[in-house]
Amino acid sequence: MTFPPDVLPLASISAMRPVFLIIMGVFLLLTAWRITRGTTGWSPRLLMAGAMMLATGYSVIIPLYNAGILIAIPPSGFVNGDAATAMAWECLKLVTLNGGWLVFGMGLAIHAGVFETEKSVAPIQVPHSSSHEPIH
Amino acid sequence: MSQFIEFVIKSGFLMDGCGVIGLGLIALAAVRLSRRYHSWGGSLLACGAMLLLLGRLWVIAAKQILTAQIMADLGHTLSEVILLAPFALLTAGLAGVVWGLWGHEQWLRAER
Numbered sequence: 001m002t003f004p005p006d007v008l009p010l011a012s013i014s015a016m017r018p019v020f021l022i023i024m025g026v027f028l029l030l031t032a033w034r035i036t037r038g039t040t041g042w043s044p045r046l047l048m049a050g051a052m053m054l055a056t057g058y059s060v061i062i063p064l065y066n067a068g069i070l071i072a073i074p075p076s077g078f079v080n081g082d083a084a085t086a087m088a089w090e091c092l093k094l095v096t097l098n099g100g101w102l103v104f105g106m107g108l109a110i111h112a113g114v115f116e117t118e119k120s121v122a123p124i125q126v127p128h129s130s131s132h133e134p135i136h
Numbered sequence: 137m138s139q140f141i142e143f144v145i146k147s148g149f150l151m152d153g154c155g156v157i158g159l160g161l162i163a164l165a166a167v168r169l170s171r172r173y174h175s176w177g178g179s180l181l182a183c184g185a186m187l188l189l190l191g192r193l194w195v196i197a198a199k200q201i202l203t204a205q206i207m208a209d210l211g212h213t214l215s216e217v218i219l220l221a222p223f224a225l226l227t228a229g230l231a232g233v234v235w236g237l238w239g240h241e242q243w244l245r246a247e248r
Binding site: 020024031058105106111112 | 148151152154155157158159160161162164165166168169172173178181188223227230231233234237238240241244
């Protein structure tokens with residue numbers, strides 16, 4: 001079985017990864033929307049905001065970079081083309097991905113009750129202070 | 137170029153820190169969900185967050201550690217593997233987080 005040569009690159013990992021990321025981003029947004037549907041409070045708001053940022057980053061910005069439409073800033077810092085645009089997209093990518101994970105993680109943490117403390121069921125032990133031996 | 141934007145982009149440390157903190161929070165929340173509420177999505181979520189965290193740290197560390205000299209010492213194949221491995225981790229981690237979130241959503245629906 002032979003493939004025409006222009007089909008093979010479409011099945012490579014570097015071609016599949018953006019597609020996978022697009023699907024994952026959209027699915028993340030969909031799942032977050034299904035979780036937060038009909039609820040109020042800060043946890044769904046943060047979850048939804050984070051999922052929207054992540055979906056933007058993963059299903060729009062990273063595929064654009066992989067498709068070569070947006071050019072990444074090389075380590076030398078020299079950009080051929082519009083430097084301000086390249087920097088704005090880089091900034092947007094950093095903010096949507098990292099900020100998205102931060103906001104999403106915060107929402108999930110509030111949802112899971114990480115910041116709440118459970119009331120301890122252990123009886124409170126009051127130390128006996130002996131009046132015979134004064135504490136030095 | 138304003139100095140703040142230069143700081144944010146060039147060092148990248150601020151945003152990288154935000155991302156790593158967020159992933160850590162996700163991992164913490166996922167462990168909490170699976171331990172306390174016995175939500176099966178929580179375990180997957182924790183695995184995904186751990187993979188993502190590992191991949192992120194790998195990328196950040198590789199940027200600092202891997203110089204041209206070290207890469208030349210390691211050889212072409214090994215340095216390629218080291219550079220490409222975090223992307224596999226990141227992809228698998230994202231899949232784990234999304235799958236775990238979906239599982240948690242199913243669990244929530246079954247509980248209600």
